[in-house]
Amino acid sequence: MKVLSIQSAVAYGHVGNSAAVFPLQRIGVEVMPVYTVNFSNHTGYGAWRGPLISPDDVREVIAGIEDRGAFPEIDVILSGYQGSEGIADVILDAVARIKSANPAAVYSCDPVMGNAKSGCFVAPAIPVLLRDRVVPAADLITPNQFELGYLTGTEPDSLETTLESVELARASGPRTVLVTSVERPDREDGTIEMLAVDDDGAWIVQTPLLPMKANGSGDVTAALFSAHYRRTGDAADALARTASSVFDLLANTHESGERELRLIESQESYANPQMQFEVRRVR
Template identity: 50%
Template sequence: MNILSIQSHVAYGHVGNASAAFPLQRLGHEVWAVNTVQFSNHTGYGAWRGEVFSAAAIREVVEGIQDRGVFPKCDGVLSGYMGEAAIGEAILDAVARAKRANAGALYCCDPVIGDVGRGVFVRPGVPEFMRDRALPAADVVTPNQFELEFLTGARVEDFRAAMAAARSLLDRGPRVALVTSLITPETPADVIDMLVVSEDGAWSLRTPLLPVSVNGAGDAIAALFFAHYLETRSPAEALSKAASSVYGVLKATAEAGSREILTVAAQQEFVSPSRRFEASPL
């Protein structure tokens, strides 16, 4: 498959395209990576160098790809960290171009806004753009718990509320919603939940909570879920495969005591996860 991935990039470590592209390539997919920012490292270090690219620069790169005449072969567009709201419009323009060329192409929006405990960590205007413009245009959306609450305006006080909020996303445009990093009062202390809903049903999946805190895992699971969904059109199968792979990589990362996710060293987990987790119907 061919996936146009428009998100951030770092030289050191693995977040954004640096986290999403290689797993997809390892699975045999072509990735047309367009970077919204070029930073030395992820911002969690507290200091970094680099720049946010302009919306005009994003459009120019996308137009250059279109000039090659390959958009009819684009199976999907994946977006993540945008840098600023204006870049979002350039991304939606790329989505429109891809869908005009291939009516079967899908758009997966990973609505990077913030996280529980950290709050909003993107520039002003980006959260509103995600809610009001990107969400209605998406076929697949992959928020974490904090982002789910922002996008829906609902408090996720228990699992039932999480499922109701996720289902409400489908009324806004997407056909599939994956909620990552979900912790509710029903979640045991030693595990973490994930939830996916679609027009065909809802499924949950639970993995052990690992003693690791790294950036980039969300970018990887969004990319893997999208690719597996494009291949299988099964939300449950896509969740099982993506969660199993990311768990394996995070387990290796925890065992190594690494601050950066071991995307390359543990790459076999993307192809053949060492432990399989099954999504359960709800």
Template identity: 50%
Template sequence: MQILSFQSAVAYGHVGNSAAVFPLQRLGFDVWPVDTVQFSNHPGHGRWSGGVMGADHLNDVVGGLEDLGLLKSCDGILSGYLGRPKTGDAVLRAASEIRMANPKALFLCDPVMGDDGPGLYVKPGIPEILAERLVPAADVVTPNRFELAHLTGLPVGNLPEAVTAARHLMESGPAMVVVTSLPTGENMVACAAVTKDGAWAVRTPTIAFPTPPNGAGDVLSALLLGHLLRGEDLPEALSMAVSSLYGILAKTREQGRRELALIAAQDEIALPSRFFAPLSI
């Protein structure tokens, strides 16, 4: 199976496509990465170099795939950090072409725009194109709690509020919403998966870091899409994705790393050493 992935890329570390491609390959997928930016490292290190790719460049890359007749064999589209608002147009154009060639292709949009603490950290115009065009076009959306609150204007401080806000967001188009980074008390954190017919949560212990590694959400979205494309239902897909991510984070903490220990923890991708079951909420 093949996945087209629009995300950032870094030479050092694991965020964006540099976090998503290997886990999907480890699950058995061919991944076609289209890098929206190319940086030396994540800006969280305080300094970086590199630049943002223009929409014309992205369209040319996808056009090359189209010329080879590959889009009809694409089973999934993954989008994350855009870099510029016009990148959203390139993602939507590619998703439309893929769906025309393969109506069963699944589109997962990670609406990367901000987080608790820093707030919005993307260029002006990106939150708007996410809210008005990409989220409505997606089958699955994976916001963190800050992003879900921004997209809906509703509070997202606990699981019930997350379910309410997720169902509100679904009215714009997506069939599934997965909300990350939900504190549940007693040093636990949860991810919630919501459809029109049900809602489930997967809870894990909080892993404390001196400086939290970047890219965990990118890994989770990639794994979730992979498990859904393998035919797993949403609760099982969420459980497997969260369990694998927990194993990766535990290995990262054990090794004292600033960046995700993605390669060292690769066995957690194929078979998590600790399994967290989904619970109906």
């Protein structure tokens, strides 16, 4: 399997491509990373160095990949945080060109906007752009519960309302939706869930909720689920593998006391997930 991953990159720590590439490689996926920024560290530190990469330069890198004849071999186009409006045009153009070369290619979009605790942390134009242009072009999206609400103009909280919101999102274009960080009032205390929905049904998985904030964990989640799902077409299996891998990554990070993901130290959890969490069909 080959993945073209258009995301940010940092030298210190793990977010964007610096979070997504290694786990994908560890499960046997060939990754072509294309950077949208090249920062010293993620912006959550409040200070960073390094350049934003212009949309034209990103486009040139992708064009160079096309020149090598790689487009027919690409199975998944993966995108995450979009720092500027112009990047969306580059991504959508790449998706169209790759799908022309390989109609079986899948576009997986992580529509990064923010979360329920922090609100939106992207430029005001980005959520609208994602909702109106990018998400409708995607085959698979991986929003958190907050982002799903924005995309659909709803306030999902219960399992029922979250499923209703997912169907609204699916009606806009993407047939497969992974909702991360699902928090509903009637779940068990100290837990958090993920929900996967496609044409074959809907499945939920529950894991312990660790008392930590982990920048980049969503990037790992989107990457692993996209690859597992593209490989097997089985949403329940992809959900089980992703939940197992990401939980062990987070548990290792929490135990270390470090702020940055223990991405390398947790590599066995990607290659051989324990499959320790039950995936339950809910529709």
